Amino acid sequence: MSISVKNLSKHYDQQKAVDSISFEAHPGRILGFLGPNGAGKSTTMRMLTGYLMPTSGNAEVSNQNIISQPIEAKKHIGYLPENTPLYTEMYVKEFLRFVGETYKLNNIANRVNEVIKLVGLTPEQHKKIGMLSKGYRQRVGLAQAIIHNPDVLILDEPTSGLDPNQLVDIRALIKELGKNKTVIISTHIMQEVEAICDDIIIINKGKIVANDSLKGIKKAYHQDSLEEIFRKLTA
Amino acid sequence: MYAVFRRELFSFLSSMVAYITIGIFLLISGLLLWFFPDTSILDYGYAEMGGFFSLVPYLFMFLIPAITMRSFAEERREGTYELLITRPITVSQIIVAKFLASLVLVFFSLIPTLVYYYSISKLGFPEGNIDTGAVIGSYIGLFFLGAAFTAIGIFASALTKNQVIAFVICAALCAFAFLGFDYTSQLPFLQNFQNSILSFGINQHYTSMSRGVLDTRDLIYFITLTMLLLVFTKVIIGGKRS
Numbered sequence A: 001m002s003i004s005v006k007n008l009s010k011h012y013d014q015q016k017a018v019d020s021i022s023f024e025a026h027p028g029r030i031l032g033f034l035g036p037n038g039a040g041k042s043t044t045m046r047m048l049t050g051y052l053m054p055t056s057g058n059a060e061v062s063n064q065n066i067i068s069q070p071i072e073a074k075k076h077i078g079y080l081p082e083n084t085p086l087y088t089e090m091y092v093k094e095f096l097r098f099v100g101e102t103y104k105l106n107n108i109a110n111r112v113n114e115v116i117k118l119v120g121l122t123p124e125q126h127k128k129i130g131m132l133s134k135g136y137r138q139r140v141g142l143a144q145a146i147i148h149n150p151d152v153l154i155l156d157e158p159t160s161g162l163d164p165n166q167l168v169d170i171r172a173l174i175k176e177l178g179k180n181k182t183v184i185i186s187t188h189i190m191q192e193v194e195a196i197c198d199d200i201i202i203i204n205k206g207k208i209v210a211n212d213s214l215k216g217i218k219k220a221y222h223q224d225s226l227e228e229i230f231r232k233l234t235a
Numbered sequence B: 001m002y003a004v005f006r007r008e009l010f011s012f013l014s015s016m017v018a019y020i021t022i023g024i025f026l027l028i029s030g031l032l033l034w035f036f037p038d039t040s041i042l043d044y045g046y047a048e049m050g051g052f053f054s055l056v057p058y059l060f061m062f063l064i065p066a067i068t069m070r071s072f073a074e075e076r077r078e079g080t081y082e083l084l085i086t087r088p089i090t091v092s093q094i095i096v097a098k099f100l101a102s103l104v105l106v107f108f109s110l111i112p113t114l115v116y117y118y119s120i121s122k123l124g125f126p127e128g129n130i131d132t133g134a135v136i137g138s139y140i141g142l143f144f145l146g147a148a149f150t151a152i153g154i155f156a157s158a159l160t161k162n163q164v165i166a167f168v169i170c171a172a173l174c175a176f177a178f179l180g181f182d183y184t185s186q187l188p189f190l191q192n193f194q195n196s197i198l199s200f201g202i203n204q205h206y207t208s209m210s211r212g213v214l215d216t217r218d219l220i221y222f223i224t225l226t227m228l229l230l231v232f233t234k235v236i237i238g239g240k241r242s
Helices: A041-048 A068-076 A092-102 A108-118 A136-146 A164-177 A190-196 A214-220 A226-234 B004-014 B018-037 B050-068 B070-078 B080-086 B091-121 B130-157 B165-185 B188-198 B202-210 B217-240
Strands: A003-012 A014-024 A028-035 A058-062 A077-080 A152-156 A183-188 A199-204 A208-214
Touching: A003 A041, A014 A041, A014 A058, A014 A199, A014 A214, A028 A041, A028 A164, A028 A190, A041 A058, A041 A152, A041 A183, A058 A152, A068 A077, A077 A136, A092 A108, A092 A136, A092 B217, A108 A136, A108 A164, A108 A190, A136 A152, A136 A164, A136 A190, A152 A164, A164 A183, A164 A190, A190 A226, A190 B130, A199 A214, A199 A226, A208 A214, A214 A226, A226 B070, B004 B018, B004 B091, B018 B050, B018 B091, B050 B130, B050 B165, B050 B202, B070 B080, B070 B091, B070 B130, B070 B165, B080 B091, B130 B165, B130 B202, B202 B217
Parallel strands: A028 A183, A028 A199, A077 A152, A152 A183
Antiparallel strands: A003 A014, A003 A058, A199 A208
16 A cells, blocks of 8 residues: 555644544545544644654555655655645746756656646746746646656645636546545545545544545445535534 | 755845845945945055955855845745655755855855955055965855854754844854854953853954964864754754654
8 A cells, every 4th residue: 555654643742633543545546634624634744744753653655664764755755735835936847847856857857848738837837936826836736746756645735725617627637646646635625525535534633533435434424415424523 | 955955046046135145245345445444455555355354254244144044934934845845855955955055155255355355466565465375264264154154044044934033143143153252251250261262252263264374173163163053953943843
């Protein structure tokens, strides 16, 4: 499996932001990470990507331990942080080239053009990132996450703040990427989960309260509306 | 690491930061050295650069914080730090890359001042009557002083998300490292330790290099100080992760 998390915890003083969670994610499946605000979704993703140090527990990404082999693990991860931070003073291509260089890719210029095409950035490719609309920035964010063709994609709210047209495009793109990668996305939009996710984890107050396939969870709760299940588990 | 270094350097060069800070540095040092009578070489009457070399550390106290204040503070405020740290690069590599990019800018600001050396040596009587050894020593001293100040700046920038605070902390620490120990050593109850206290300050080692004598002790002092600050930076950054 591509991601295996064991008893991962993150404590801030007394507060347990993430409380000993364990789960697995598999290639070719998109895992939806759901939970109310402050449930620990972003914190978990930040630990997996090496931005935060876990208080305890462990995780492996593509069989690389994130604590003992962080550099190796990071090579296998593509990450889109929450709110899509980007160097706004850089040009789109310049930025993607920089990201490619940090992974020591060969033939960077070609790869940059490839991902620009893949995420649909072609009309805006010569602009500064600061000049782009939110939808296109999101695409730059996705482009930098996939430029090194990682096995694992971790996307923190990749569709927040997009208009309905952009939403459809980005979802289609994520679905396409999910065919041969392991993808974890966090989101608040239940229709989105229905549309693209294969598996679901619902997390509340730092603990996993449901971990099942989309069909499985509906069966288990005799309920067809994901929203109802979400409310029942987290309210 | 090279990728980060290049990005940093280009971001200095593509924003106005580099041109404005270097331009103002050259303007002020030029005015003080050639124009204002109190400090002007022309009024002083001796063909030497001592005045310039005793002036630059004070200019660096403002120039260098202006260059380094963004390095970590801005990235952490904008959230781009998260983009950087999740790449397969170590924290040490990021710190060194940022340090070197800023240091290159400091180096760039010093290069045009070689014109002063040329002019003064031409003005000497007989022509070329200038203590070249002392000038070379002073430039090397100035470069190491710049490196130490840059390391202080990177450290200050790692402490906070606010660039203004980073600037002020850096300027204060630079001033203290340069002069603070000299003043402290003059306190009456510390008189017995005067020499050892003085040897902690940058000023003493810088002055000694300005004489044109390259003492390994001075070099070791500057290298240790710079490395120590970069290590502190790593500790601070590491602490923010947990």
